[in-house]
Amino acid sequence: MNTYKKFSTYLLTHQPLLWHSMAIQLTLVAVLLNILFYGMGFLRMNLFTLKNSYNIENLFFNETFSLFWIISGIIILIIWGAYFYRNNAAKNFYPISRWYFHKLAVLLFIPALIYFMVPFSFFRGVTHQTQQIISKKTLFDLEYNYVHARPFLICQTADYNCVNRKFPQNYKNIDYWSSNDYYKEYYNQKNQLLNVYDHLENAKAEPINGGLYAYRVESRIETTIKNGDTCYNSRNYFVNALTLDALTDFHQFHVKNFSNGEFLNNIQYTSTRFFGDYDYEEFYFLKDSILTKIHNWIDNEPSKILETLNDFKNLIDQFEVYNTLQPDKNYEYLRANDFIVHRRVTKQVSNGGSYYLEGDVDDLQTVNEKMRGFSQSVAFDDLQNLIKNANNAYHAPFFYDQFLKYLFRFLALAGVLLLLYFEWGSILAFVISIPVAGAFAILGTLLFALAPRSDSFALLIIVLFGAFFLVMAYLALKGRLKPMVGNIAITLSYFMFPLWVLIILGYIQVAFSYYDYGTCDAYGVTVYPFEFNAEPVSTILLYAPFVLFFISLFAVKKVLAKKE
Amino acid sequence: MVLQQRPQEIREHFAHKDFDLAYSTLLDCVLDSENLALFERIIANEHWKEQHPEHTSEDWLQKCEAIVDALEELHLPEKRRNEFLLNCERLVKTYPRGAFKLGPISFSIRPGQLIGLVGENGNGKTTLLRILAKEIGYDEGDLHYHNEGDFQNDYDHRTKLVYIPQRTQKWYGKIRTNLRFCATHYGIMGRHNELLVEMMMIRFGLFKFRDLNWSELSSGYKMRFELARTFLRRPEILLLDEPLANLDVFAQQIVLNDLRSLAKSSYNPIGIILSSQQLFEVEKVADEVLFLKNGAPKLLENENQNAATKCFIELETTANREAIHTVLSAIADVEIHFNGGMYVISSASTNANGILEKLIVGHVPVNYFRDISGSSKRFFVSN
Numbered sequence: 001m002n003t004y005k006k007f008s009t010y011l012l013t014h015q016p017l018l019w020h021s022m023a024i025q026l027t028l029v030a031v032l033l034n035i036l037f038y039g040m041g042f043l044r045m046n047l048f049t050l051k052n053s054y055n056i057e058n059l060f061f062n063e064t065f066s067l068f069w070i071i072s073g074i075i076i077l078i079i080w081g082a083y084f085y086r087n088n089a090a091k092n093f094y095p096i097s098r099w100y101f102h103k104l105a106v107l108l109f110i111p112a113l114i115y116f117m118v119p120f121s122f123f124r125g126v127t128h129q130t131q132q133i134i135s136k137k138t139l140f141d142l143e144y145n146y147v148h149a150r151p152f153l154i155c156q157t158a159d160y161n162c163v164n165r166k167f168p169q170n171y172k173n174i175d176y177w178s179s180n181d182y183y184k185e186y187y188n189q190k191n192q193l194l195n196v197y198d199h200l201e202n203a204k205a206e207p208i209n210g211g212l213y214a215y216r217v218e219s220r221i222e223t224t225i226k227n228g229d230t231c232y233n234s235r236n237y238f239v240n241a242l243t244l245d246a247l248t249d250f251h252q253f254h255v256k257n258f259s260n261g262e263f264l265n266n267i268q269y270t271s272t273r274f275f276g277d278y279d280y281e282e283f284y285f286l287k288d289s290i291l292t293k294i295h296n297w298i299d300n301e302p303s304k305i306l307e308t309l310n311d312f313k314n315l316i317d318q319f320e321v322y323n324t325l326q327p328d329k330n331y332e333y334l335r336a337n338d339f340i341v342h343r344r345v346t347k348q349v350s351n352g353g354s355y356y357l358e359g360d361v362d363d364l365q366t367v368n369e370k371m372r373g374f375s376q377s378v379a380f381d382d383l384q385n386l387i388k389n390a391n392n393a394y395h396a397p398f399f400y401d402q403f404l405k406y407l408f409r410f411l412a413l414a415g416v417l418l419l420l421y422f423e424w425g426s427i428l429a430f431v432i433s434i435p436v437a438g439a440f441a442i443l444g445t446l447l448f449a450l451a452p453r454s455d456s457f458a459l460l461i462i463v464l465f466g467a468f469f470l471v472m473a474y475l476a477l478k479g480r481l482k483p484m485v486g487n488i489a490i491t492l493s494y495f496m497f498p499l500w501v502l503i504i505l506g507y508i509q510v511a512f513s514y515y516d517y518g519t520c521d522a523y524g525v526t527v528y529p530f531e532f533n534a535e536p537v538s539t540i541l542l543y544a545p546f547v548l549f550f551i552s553l554f555a556v557k558k559v560l561a562k563k564e
Numbered sequence: 565m566v567l568q569q570r571p572q573e574i575r576e577h578f579a580h581k582d583f584d585l586a587y588s589t590l591l592d593c594v595l596d597s598e599n600l601a602l603f604e605r606i607i608a609n610e611h612w613k614e615q616h617p618e619h620t621s622e623d624w625l626q627k628c629e630a631i632v633d634a635l636e637e638l639h640l641p642e643k644r645r646n647e648f649l650l651n652c653e654r655l656v657k658t659y660p661r662g663a664f665k666l667g668p669i670s671f672s673i674r675p676g677q678l679i680g681l682v683g684e685n686g687n688g689k690t691t692l693l694r695i696l697a698k699e700i701g702y703d704e705g706d707l708h709y710h711n712e713g714d715f716q717n718d719y720d721h722r723t724k725l726v727y728i729p730q731r732t733q734k735w736y737g738k739i740r741t742n743l744r745f746c747a748t749h750y751g752i753m754g755r756h757n758e759l760l761v762e763m764m765m766i767r768f769g770l771f772k773f774r775d776l777n778w779s780e781l782s783s784g785y786k787m788r789f790e791l792a793r794t795f796l797r798r799p800e801i802l803l804l805d806e807p808l809a810n811l812d813v814f815a816q817q818i819v820l821n822d823l824r825s826l827a828k829s830s831y832n833p834i835g836i837i838l839s840s841q842q843l844f845e846v847e848k849v850a851d852e853v854l855f856l857k858n859g860a861p862k863l864l865e866n867e868n869q870n871a872a873t874k875c876f877i878e879l880e881t882t883a884n885r886e887a888i889h890t891v892l893s894a895i896a897d898v899e900i901h902f903n904g905g906m907y908v909i910s911s912a913s914t915n916a917n918g919i920l921e922k923l924i925v926g927h928v929p930v931n932y933f934r935d936i937s938g939s940s941k942r943f944f945v946s947n
Contacts, residue, residue: 013757016748094749
């Protein structure tokens, strides 16, 4: 305590701004918060979560951690703001340097940046605990075995995928869904349609998460897809069914880019992604190299199948994945049927249910009853989650994909903060900054109009911001801006400017990047360009600290302006 | 008084056992010297005093005289005094819709000068102080500060103009911390900062409250804190709005004496303008009194020259009006007004002694008698 007092006195009598801004204390608190959240992430992660969480990347934001984070930030801001605003140097007309506000902004930027690293620390805790639960080598073994055993697992439910095909005839019978006829039709005309899409040079696929293909479509393709009222969410899954035209477009896109013209080789992949479970981990086994190996086993080394099933059984038991798998019986059934499993096709009806269209249902049911099958609903989900979550924890896609974007926004805000401070002490700079801001607003409006998506509310906000800044510029240049009105305008701009800049940044990113910030559901397309892929409520919560940050920091300036 | 003469003055005060006056003068001298070694000795003395509550005045005197000796050995240059600190010429401030007009006012203030600003409520005292403090603007006239060319903007200028409003702002945290924070911004860093703040607290009687929060201080000590904070800022002009309000009589005396002493500092004299309703107290310490009536100024000095012949008396008595009339009827032009509590007697043909003589001879019981002919109080009672 004595040491702290001495240190505090030293700061007070040598570095008053450092003392008054409490930057060191804030930094320490921010670091402590990071440590605390690291611990929370570490403790929160366990095998159960790995198996049951849909996506561990969302743990922080879906559970109360984010709330705790935001609330702690707000409390810190309020306490700090009250402390800082009281008796501050500018308020009392103590001499301050020309760079006082800039220094202050830099000093506060450091703890603020550390504070905004909290989600990252949380995720690092999650990652480190995951490493304790499942090593990288074990994870690889698990994936390897799962991918190779998956085609031979006889399941209880309708989702038979590869197993429902007749081997070794490679995909001769395609899976039927209600749109099957359309595939056929457009397949027959593929050459013609391909010409239409010859210009789609930018379309590409990028391997992520250990070689799995996720399709990231450039804006032109995206626009085309959008015509079918479909969009991607941030994970590149389809979240809504395509219309016929869009579906066709997309198939042709696949044909051109991934199938070397062999459309049917990928039809299963595509159709399932379109209509059913869009969880891509389920389709590891569809990779060509694996299929070749599987076909080889069936033709030449069937015993490998049993071996794989046994290994698989051992691994999932190790991770307490509930299952009733009996590898011997499963293998015997497959061998007895020459590794040909009858198809079982369902058709969705309007109320969301399904019914069997064809297939030897009785046979399968008998087998399932005898073997008690391999419960997909529990085991597959657990296993897929386990693999997916462990992969996510290791490769930290949250950090690289989401967190950096999120950090980018924070940096943008900090930039705005510094920019606004430049006007202090110079009327000329102030007068210049307003029309510049207005020009940016117009530019933003144009960008928005050119962006592939539109959202009338956000557009309205941008237009209003632009109009506001332009009116202010006009009044300021004409000398008609009364001090009181000017103060109100400045205060308003503090609230509006960062929000406005974020919207612009969001739309610039939408226009020029792979990422989008929209969701697509029964209510249509909703775009959240200025937030972190969160829902509106989360957006407000996430924006609140920023607003408080600005209010606290600009309060001094406002008082100063008022008194001058 | 030049700096080298002040140790002798301190010794005389001690010799006459005016210990408080001697000590405050000693503190002022030490503060003026800006000698950190002397600061440390004063602070050590204060700590010693705290730790030895049973000490004798001889012990204390001995320690103080040792400091006076040290002070004598110092040779400090006197600061050059400026011609004027502030000069306003026909300053006018008009509020919208003709609600109130202040001025035209013309006056100037020099270093070491203390001007009292008096007048009834709503006559423009606070408005004038706020104009001088650059808090609000004015409509006509000229207002110049001797060093105004040195400042880049109003904010810069206001760092050197100290205005203490009637209701001082609330301060948070320990008073010592706040004073250190203030001093640091004025370039007083490190050890110098710590010692100067301790010295200021000693000078304004705050030393024993150094670890208290502002909210724990009484009104009088809050004003002293404000003064300590003010003098750390080394202002050239100090503007005080009703500093004596809410202070008891004893505290008023201390604050006024402090102000006068600090204004008259040999080493660093400043100009002080203070407004107050405590007319007599202000008049005792002020070099000039500016009386504001409906926004129009009357400099007491000038008024006294204009109306020097007329005598004004305040009288409190148990006698009735007829008895007073009877006794004073011999004075030809006597006027007697009763304001409900006191009689105000005026005459141009006699002076206070003449009136008092008549009252005594006439056996009028006198409970209170005051000659206000030279005081601005007469402006309140006449018309």
